[in-house]
Amino acid sequence: MRTLTDAQDEFGATVRPDQDLIWDRGWMETDDWWIVFYNTRRYYETQNPLFGLAGNAPFVAPKDGGATFHLRTNTSIESQLEEHGQRILAEA
Numbered sequence: 142m143r144t145l146t147d148a149q150d151e152f153g154a155t156v157r158p159d160q161d162l163i164w165d166r167g168w169m170e171t172d173d174w175w176i177v178f179y180n181t182r183r184y185y186e187t188q189n190p191l192f193g194l195a196g197n198a199p200f201v202a203p204k205d206g207g208a209t210f211h212l213r214t215n216t217s218i219e220s221q222l223e224e225h226g227q228r229i230l231a232e233a
Contacts, residue, residue, distance in 0.1 A: 148202035
């Protein structure tokens with residue numbers, strides 16, 4: 142069973158060092174998924190939207206170890222969870 146730390150580590154493995162991203166400050170747990178949110182270090186340090194990423198789709202790691210994927214950015218996370226029969230269990 143994949144844990145939140147596993148999911149964060151898997152996302153981290155996809156990030157190029159020059160991207161300077163942070164991915165351990167926001168997450169969501171659903172029935173079957175871990176959802177990892179990420180943004181630039183500069184955005185988190187300043188909270189200035191000018192330094193935020195555009196189109197940074199949340200990273201999804203199924204708890205059962207299935208293939209990871211990204212949610213769409215053109216619709217709400219909540220509606221996508223509903224489409225897939227997922228409910229939010231916890232979030233930070």
